[in-house]
Structures are given as C-alpha cells and as structure tokens.
Amino acid sequence: MKKIICFLGLLFPLFCHAQIYKYIGVEEGLSHRRVYAISKDSKGYMWFLTHSGIDRYDGKNIKTYHLMDGSEELSSLINLNWLHLDNEGRLWETGRKGRVYCYDIRSDMFRLLYKIPEENTSVPILVTHSFIDSNEVIWLCNDRYIYLYDTNSRTVERLENRLNESIKGIIQIAPDRYFIGTEKGVHHARLRNREMTLLPCDKLDNLNIEVNSMYFDKVLRKLFIGTFQQGIYIYDINTKTTLRGAPGMEEISILRICPFEENSLLLATEGAGVFCMNKMTYKAIPFIVSGHKDYAGLKSNTVPDIYIDHEKRIWMADFPFGVTLCDRRYSNYNWMRNIEDNPQSLVNNKVNVIMEDSQEGLWYGTGDGISLYSRHTEKWHTFFSPITNPAAYKKDQIFIALCEVKPGVIWAAGYGSDILQIDKHNLSVKLLDISEMESDKVRPDKYICEIIKDSQGNIWSGGYYNLKCFDSTLQNVRLYRGLSFITALAEKDARHIWVGTAVGVFLLDKQTGNFKGLELPVKANYVNALSQDADGKLYIATNGSGLLVYDSKENKFNHYDTANSSLISNNVYSVLFSMNDIVMMSTEKGLSAFIPSKQIFHNWTKDQGLMPSNFNPQAGVIRRNGNLVFGSSNGAVEFNRKINIPERKTSRMVFHDLRILYQSVNPSTEESPLTNDIDSIKVLRLKSSQNTFSLGISSINYDYPSNILYSWKLEGFYDEWSQPDRQDIISFTNLYSGDYKLRVRAISNEDSGLILEERSIDIIIEKPIWLSWWAVGLYILLFISGCAIIMHFLSLKKQRKLSEEKVRFFINTAHDLRTPITLIKAPLEDIDSKESLSRDAKLNLQTALRNTNSLFRMTTNLINLERINMYASELYVAEYDLDAFMAETIEAFRAYAAVKEVELRYKRNLKDLHVWFDRDKMDSILKNLISNAIKYTHAGGSVTVSVGETIQSWTVEVSDTGIGIPGNEQHKLFRYFFRATNAVNSKLVGSGIGLMLVKKLVNMHQGYINWESTEGVGTTVRIGFPKGKRHLKNANFVSNEIGPNIGAVSGQEETFPLPEEEMLRTDEDRYRLLIVEDNDELRHYLKRTLSDLYQMQTCINGKEALYIIKIYQPHLILSDVMMPEMGGNELCSAIKSDIETSHIPVLLLTALNDEKNILKGLQTGADEYITKPFNLEILRTIIANTLAARATLRAKYGSLSELEKDESFVEMTGELGPLDWKFIKEVNADIEKNLQETEYNINTLSASLCMSRTSFYNKIKALTGQAPSEYVRLIRLKHAARMLKDGVYNITEVAERTGFNDPKYFREVFKKYYKVAPSQYASGESSDTV
DSSP states (O other): OHHHHHHHHTTOOSSEEEOEEEEEOGGGTOSOSOEEEEEEOTTSOEEEEESSOEEEEOSSOEEEEOEEETTEEEOSTTTOOEEEEOTTOOEEEEOTTOEEEEEETTTTEEEEEEEOOOOOOSSOOOOOEEEEOTTSEEEEEOSSEEEEEETTTOOEEEEEOTTOSOEEEEEEEETTEEEEEESSOEEEEEEETTEEEEEOOHHHHTOOOOEEEEEEETTTTEEEEEESSSOEEEEETTTTEEEEESTTOTTOEEEEEEEOSTTEEEEEEESSOEEEEETTTOOEEEEEOOOTTOOSSOSSSBOSOEEEOTTOEEEEEEBTTEEEEEETTSOOEEEEOOOTTOSSSOSOSOEEEEEEOTTSOEEEEETTEEEEEETTTTEEEEESOTTTOTTTOOTTOOEEEEEEEETTEEEEEEBSSOEEEEETTTTEEEEOOGGGTOSSOOOOOSBEEEEEEOTTSOEEEEESSOEEEEOTTSSOEEEETTOOSEEEEEEOSSSEEEEEETTEEEEEETTTOOEEEOOOSSSOOOEEEEEEOTTSOEEEEEBSSOEEEEETTTTEEEEEOTTTSOOSOSBEEEEEEOTTSOEEEEETTEEEEEETTTTEEEEEEGGGTOSOOOEEEEEEEEOTTSOEEEEEBTEEEEEOTTOOOOOOOOOEEEEEEEEETTEEOOTTSTTOOOSSOTTTOSEEEEOGGGOOEEEEEEEEOSSOGGGEEEEEEEETTBOSOOOOBSOOEEEEOSOOSEEEEEEEEEEETTTTTOEEEEEEEEEEEOOOGGGSHHHHHHHHHHHHHHHHHHHHHHHHHHHHHHHHHHHHHHHHHHHHHHHHHHHHHHHHHHHHHHOOOOHHHHHHHHHHHHHHHHHHHHHHHHHHHHHHHHSTTOOEEEEEEHHHHHHHHHHTTHHHHHHHTOEEEEEEEOSSOEEEEEHHHHHHHHHHHHHHHHHTSOTTOEEEEEEEEOSSEEEEEEEEOSOOOOGGGGGGTTSTTOOOHHHHHTTOOOOSOHHHHHHHHHHHTTOEEEEEEETTTEEEEEEEEESSSTTOTTSEEOOSOOOGGGGGGGTOOOOOOOOHHHHTOOSTTSOEEEEEOSOHHHHHHHHHHHTTTSEEEEESSHHHHHHHHHHHOOSEEEEESSOSSSOHHHHHHHHHTSTTTTTSOEEEEESOOSHHHHHHHHHTTOSEEEESSOOHHHHHHHHHHHHHHHHHHHHHHTOHHHHTOHHHHHHTGGGSOHHHHHHHHHHHHHHHHTTTOTTOOHHHHHHHTTOOHHHHHHHHHHHHSSOHHHHHHHHHHHHHHHHHHHTSSOHHHHHHHTTOSOHHHHHHHHHHHHSSOHHHHHTTOOOOOO
C-alpha cells in the first residue's frame, strides 16, 4: 500500500490538467453520502443506491424512494446492495437478506416481489452476490443455495451451491454458460434446465484469488478479473492462457470493471481511484484520482461502482462522499492553485491580474504577493513571500496591475501610489521614485488599477486620481488632467487610447490631451475591462450592465445583458478573443462564450462542472500561443486557444406528478384516470369533477439543467404559447368540459429560444351529468314550464298589486282617521263630564260616543291588517294565565253587549292553565271574534265564550245566536273584504277583514280554526292551539311584563299632591308646556283645553321643537310620534341625550297602539306613552302627575336634610335619567373638590362643567329648585355640619375649611338654616332645618 501512495503522489504536477467534474452529495438532495450502486434506466434517469434508499436523479432534482417490507422501512448495507436493469428497462433492487424489489412505474414505487424464506439457523445466511442474466432471471447466491427468480413468470428455482464457496461475481458468456467468481477463484459453469454443471478449466481452476468483479469482452473473448488486493487478471479464452495485467497495481483491490473507449477499461479501485487500462497492452494509468491537497477529481479514492453513459459521462460512487460525475467532452484546462507550504505553487489563490512576459513567463498578481511561472524551467518563483522575501514581505500585499515595460523588467502596482519594479534576470525588486520624474506636485493615488504598454513603447498608468504616461526611456512622465477613477486602459490606435473609469468610457488624444466621453446606452457606467478586436470594435465589460460592443466606424452600440440574451451575468469582468472567433468573457458565475457571427452566447458554469467559476475583474490575458488565462478567487485557469464549449441540445422531457384537486394520483390510486404512468399515456380522460389539476414537467439533462425553459399552450382554451420560464408545474383550475391538446416545449435559454423538444398530450374532460343530452331536454321542458309559471305568477302579482293598492288606500285612510276621531271623541267626553245635559241629550251623546268607539275599532283592524302583512313572520310570545286573560278580554265587551241587549256568557273548563302566545295578536283574535258575534246577534240573543283544554292543546269557542252565514258563501269566509250577503243587508258597518286577520294570526301560532254556521240560527267559531312553546321555534320570547310605564296607556295613574309653593303659582309663573303636533286642529284643541292650567307653546314638528326648547325652557313636552322632518321618537332621543334638556319630561301621543311601538317609544326615554284617541281627563291627570313627580324630586335635591344623607343620592338614581344623575354627581364632586376655595363661584363651577352660566342656572334650578349659589351654599353647610359633629375643628377652622372667609357670616348663615348657632349644633343641640 505504501507503494501505491508513493505512486499516487507523482500524479499531481503543479499544473492540473483538469477535466469537468460535478459533485452530487447530500447538499444537492442525495439521501445519503454512501452510494453502493449506480444505474441508468431506459428513460434516462440516473439511479443511485444509497445507505438510506434509492435516489432518482434527472440532472436537477433528486427523488428518494424508500423500500418497505410491510411496515418496516429498509436501510443499511445489509438490505441495499445491488441494482439491475433487465432487457425491458425495468429496474430491480436486491439485498443481502434476499429481498427482490421492482420499480413499478405505474405507482411510482418499489414493490417487494420476492423474499428468500428464512431458515432456522443461529446465524442468518446472507446473499453474497446478485446477478441478472440475459434471460431476465435474477440470481441470489448464498453459501448454501442459488435462488433463480424469473422476473417474467415470477417463479423461483432453488439450486444447491455445489462450489461450497462464497460467490462474489457472475458473468454470462453464452445463453447457458457462465463464469462464477468466488472468494477462492473463478469457475466455469453451465446452466441448463435449471441444473448447474461445473466445466473444467485448468487455467482458472488453479487460480487462487478472491474475486471482486469481472468483465467479459465478447469481441476479444477475454475475461477481466478484478481481485481483492491482487490487482487484475486476464483470461484469454482463445489461447486458454491467464496472465496478470496492470503492472504496478498488484496490491490494489479492483471493485468494478467498466468498458470505456474502444480499447480501454476503467478500473474502479478501493483506495487508488480510477485507472484506465488498455485492453491490448494491459497497461494501466491513473485516470481519475484524489490525492493529498488535490483540487480536482475524486474526493475519495474508494469507488464501489462506476457507470459510463452513452455520452461518455463517467458516474462514480465516490465513497463516502456521494457521486462524482466526470464529463470529458469539454476542453481540458490547466488549473493553477496554491498548495499549502509548497513554494512551487501559486502564492495565493485570489488572482487579480495576469501577464505574460516576452519570454512566455506567466506573472500572477494575487491577494498576497506575486508569482512567476517560467515555461522554460517549469519553476515557480514568488515575490513578496514570507518564504522567499522575508525582508520585503508585507502581509496582505495586494497587486492588481502588472506590465512588462522592458524585456525582463516588470512594473507592479496595487493599492496605494507606489510602483514596484521587478528585474526578472536577477529577481531583484525596487521601489520606483516617480516624484523625481514629475515636474508638478501630484496627488498620490489610492490605487493603480491598470498599467499598459502602447505601440510606441510608452507606459500608461491609470489610478484613482491620475492618468500618467511614461515615455519609452522611462525618464519622463506626462500627467493627463481631468480623468480620474480609472479602471481600464486599451489602445485604440497610434494616437488615441480608450480610458475606462468608474463613470464611463472616454477617448483620449495622446498628443493634445483632449478627451471625449462615450454616451453609453446604460445607466450603470462602471467599467471593469476594455478590449478591442481586430475590426476596431470596442468590447466594454461593465459592472451591472452586461456587455457593450461599440462600433466606432458606425458610432453605434450593441448591448447584451441577462434580459435580452443568455449572458450568464451582468457583471462582466474580462474579455478575451480566442483563435476560433469566439469572444470569451469571465463573470462571477462562470464563463460566457460569445459568437459574434450568430449573436449567441454559450455558458460554462459550476452547474456544468467548471470548478473555478468565480472569476475576478481584469484578471485575464491572451498568451502569445493564443491560449486564454483567467484569474479567479480559486486560482487561475488556462484554456486552449481553440477553446470550444460544446453545444448541448439534447434534453429528454418527462411528464410526472399528476395532481387532481391538489392530490397526487397514479394508476393505482382510487378513481384514478390513469391506466399507465402519466409520461406514457397519449390521452388523459378526466371526469367533470376532476377539472382542477396540475402536471409536473422536467427535463433529464445532465449537462446544463438550468438552461432549460418551458413554454406551453392548451389548444382549445389558451392558443398562445406562454412566456418561456423555469416554472415546471402547469396548473388548471375549473377547466370547462371539452377536448384539449396540451403542448409543452423545452427551450434552450442560451440559443435564442432553440426548441430542444416538444411533447403533447390530449386532455378530454367529460361533460357533467347536468350537461348530458337528456339533462338538456329536461332543462328545455323545465324552461317551458317555468315560463308558464312565471306568466301565471306575473298575472297574480298584477292582481295582488292592485289589491294591495286598495288595501294601502284603506290603511292610510285609517291612519288619517285616528286624529279626527280623537278630535270628535275628546270634546264629546269633555262635554259628558262637565256639562249638565237633558236625558235625551245624554242618550244622544252616548250614542255618538259608542259609534265613535266602533269607528275606532274598525280603523284599528285596518292598521292591524297592515301590521300582519309587514310583520307576519314575527311573534313576541310570553307565558300568560289563560283564565285571567280571557276574563279581562270579555269584561271589556260587557258594556257593548249590554247596549246591544245581548247576553254575554263566559264558560271555562280548566284549572290554572298557563299558555304561551303573542298578547297583542291574541287580543286581536279574540276581540274580532267576540265583537263580530255581538255585532251580528239581535237583541235578546246570546253570545257564549267557552275555554277548554285537552292533553295537548287548549281551545276557545265563540258561539252566538245571530244571523249566521249562508251555506253557499261559507267557503269565502276568510277572504279579503268578504262580508256575507245577509250581513251586508243588515246594514251593520263592517270592513270584511276581521276574520281574514284572525285566520292569519291563528296560523302564526301554529293553531287551527273551524266553524259551524246556519243562516238564521247562529255561528260557532272554534280555535285551538298546542300547549307549551315547542311549536313556537321561530318566535321571539319576551317577558310578560312590559314595564311600569306601559300602564300609562290606560290612564290609571295615581295622583300626587303638588307642593304648596307649586299650588300658589301665579298665571305668569305657571308651568310651561310645549305641544308638538303636525295636525292643526288637534294642536289647537290641546292648546285651548290645557291653557287654563298651563302656559302653552306649540310647534308642528320635532326639528322646530328643538329650537324652541332652548329658548322657551318648557317644564313638559307633549309630542305626536308620527310627524314630518323629525318624529316624536327622534325628538325624545335628542332631548334626553342633551345635558341642557335631559331633565324635561316627554309624553308621546300616537295612533300606534301595539306593544312593540310602545316599547320603542319608552326606550328612547319617554316618560309616558299615550294612544289615540285618548281621554282628555286621563291626559290632564298624566300631565299633572308627571309635573308633581318632578316637583317632588326638586324638593328632595334642594333640601339640606336630604343633602346630609349621602345615601339618598344612591336611592334616587332611579328617579332621574342617567344623564341628569351624572350631572348632579359631577356638580357635587366639583363643589366638594373646591370646598375651601373662598373665591369659588358659579362662573368657575359652570366653566368646569363646560356649560354657559345661563344653561347651568336653568339646569340646577330645574333639578333642585334652588339657584346655583344657594345650592353651593347648601353643600358647604352640609360639610360644615358634619365637621362640627366630628369635633375636630373649632368654628373658625370649620368656616375656613368650607369656604366661608368670615366666621361671623358663617354663624349667621348656619343659624338661618339649622335654627341653632354652630356652637350649639356642635354640642348636640339641634332644630329642624328649612
């Protein structure tokens, strides 16, 4: 082994003749670094058998497949050992435990097809070798048996291992003849009819070697045998001779033998890399190896497997680092790099500038010194190195400019203004004193970026501040002013020179010093390098803007960048011209080759195996022999003068990963549309429910996968080709049913859209069931039926609209009648209560009032009809005592029945029954039924109301002895405006909507209604409802107590006596009332009837009222609800939300008498809610009681005795509105806060509450009955009394602490209110306070 290592040490000269390598490891997606086998399938995929599974590689992406045995996932060397490819292109995997897996392309997974039966042994018997023969039979060999698994018939034959040796390799040389390699040699065998026979072969039988691998050359009829640590042996069948080959490899283990070129074999070894052996001479030389401080080739010298594809790429299992790919189709290049502690190498890998001298010596300016390589001596010499020049060495001495000014004399410069001169002949170095040559003081440069020699022998130096020219004698220097930030120089002709700077390009006249800038067609003007070709075209390498080519003859530019060409980067660092008319450019991403005649680019990157790919600005030179040398951050590379980057135009496109509704599908998936894998089918049939799908596309490309772009179009849907890009998933969402053709192109990004391949697949999306022919026929039938129904509906709608317009007319009339009825009823009731009338006049008055009430009930029915139409779906139910409710309802009709001389009976057959209903709607039901019964019953007749219950329901029955309903008209009973002919003839007034309203309301309660009627005998109407509340699922459940204020509607109010001072008011000091009513007659009537008690002010709407309130300051407001511009509810809400008016009581008048509207009015803050028509006496009582309650509150809040009780404010919060209570609290808090302030007054208090003095005065006066100053005094006295009782302070101190600056005044005031002196009060004596 020592000989091998020494031998390999000679393989690495100072220049590496590098090939193109690419490394595939776990960073690129490999499942494990340890790779045991490599294969390639018929589609072109590469397969790597690793320690963790099987990886499939297409040049860009890696997909890992795990092998499963039931629920067990297999891994490790004992399970993953061999890959086989049969004649049909199927991929097989076998392992040492005898499992056989086959890749199922339909399900995209490896399936376990066979497993050697386990034997009852203490030590498992493992498979030592696996092989597939030309008959597609897999051999599984262990020490006892050979299992022959037929991959086609899926049958197994077991043969005894008659060799009694561990089989390590098998080679088939004929349909029935094999060479079998073992741990002890090679045997010749014949297999016929599943029976093995060993054939004698002296030269092999006596060969005592341990076989690792074998290869049989069918043309030469030679067997090449790779051994364990014994090199390679060759057996020639023709001559029957055996010899040992590859001198020098006698101790090397050969792991794999692979045919390479016509007369060559590649030998993959264990520990020695890959050798190339001539099949005729048997001589082997190292071919691909890894050595000490190597910089190309293998990462390891152990290669378990090797595979050579049809394009001569070499795939190697680089154990244990992954896979190494070698591509020998590219031009070789010399790669110069630094070898640590080796002076015969590049001094530093960061090469900034390269120059060739007149003797073909190559000079490299690096990031830490200068290196010279002499072609003649093949030796390296380093300048400014700690090894060779310790005295001159400066750490990190960076050089970016080199120039041979005379044969053997080199100028070098970098960061700073110094120029160093190197004499190649004696290897001496000196610092030039340029200041002696300069006539004027020159500002020193921060760097010198370029030094060139022109055709006249003049030396040009371009730096940060200065452009200088040294004549050929190097004794004189000329400074060209006006140019700075110089980055590149290039001679145009004998008189002109191109100057590249950080701000653009300039053409300088050498003689006159005049210069002119080029107008570049790009924004970024930083120039990295300038090169002029033989035709005089200037190539401008920019930083950020790509390449500019300037034709000075035609004065035009051609601009190339990544957007308009396949240039690899917009940062072009150097431009060199090869001898085959190719322009080579270096970038930070690799090399770009520009072919001017075709205007195309070809790129060479790390993706394609170019190892040093990060090149540096200006680091490039054309040698005298035409070779090109580029400097990078990882050394320097030299290319042949005829460098040619091969065109890569082959690419195998593959369809994969069909996803339907975002789920991957394959032929084995349930309800899959695939019969084969998606890449193999020509037509894809999808159901209508599968019209959202996506398809993955990829290209199997191992040369330049990032060069591939994709474009597609879906004929029948999108007939334009999509913009080429790298998107490799095509998605469609909710595609309509129909026939489509999907066309996909793989396009070269480099070759101006060259189409590498085009594929297509037909896509058929079936029509949904609802678009089938019979469904369309059904639609037509339904359409015709629908049109007929619509016509009928429109006709009914037209009739209904006409009917609704009539109803609306009656309802509006009913609303309008409410106010005139009020104006009739109220004066009549006033006359009835105040005037003394004769008996006849009294009877006439009662008749008028009775008919007025009847008219009121009819208008109520019309309004209820509107409400039942508008709110038919809404019930507000609560639980009620049925007997109490019925009794109350019937009692309301006693007077009416008495007038009609009809006996009204009430019968009940129930005990304490509580039922659920909407009180408002149930009231309408019963009142309509009972009033109709009484109305159509003659005098002397009777009406009986019966209430009963069953187990599940309760019923109400209304029977009368009235006129009945004709039998031929009873079917119209519940129609709109129906009245029986005998009812019409009776001349009794009716609207014909009562029973229709009853039926609707009963149905809303999920009840039923039926009737029996005989004309001239009477009518019985029975309604029934379910018990409980389950049937009222959609109802709104509320409390059966509406609230204390709703009682105000009935007018039953308790009268409170007014305080004495209120009773003694003068006419001028009477309570002020504001009436807000839009009806002129009602407004004037109320003003006239109430003006004897109150001062009256009127207005016609809420908007006008808000203005009057602030001026008039009424004590009470009486307002209608429905008014133009602003209604009563809005007015009440505005009053109660304003601190200046929130204390004013508001009474609302309305024709809307249902509970929902009453609640709405009360929720806005109204004090009472009165319905029209109203009783005038009740209205007067409500007004008086409301004012009396307010007077009581003022007495409480203005009383000193109440102020002394802090808890009284808490108790009285319910008697004030929230805004008024908050106001009182804030007033008291502010007074108490400033209690000791003697200057504290009403102006200060009102300002702190953000109120005007007048508004504050009115507010306090309204709430407390006291003037503000008096109220403040009461608060002070309250606190003074408390302090006196506590006994902590004397009288003078108490006076000061409560804001009385004069103790005498304090005593007088205190005695006035408490009737005793402060001293007496403090000692316990007291008297009644005022």
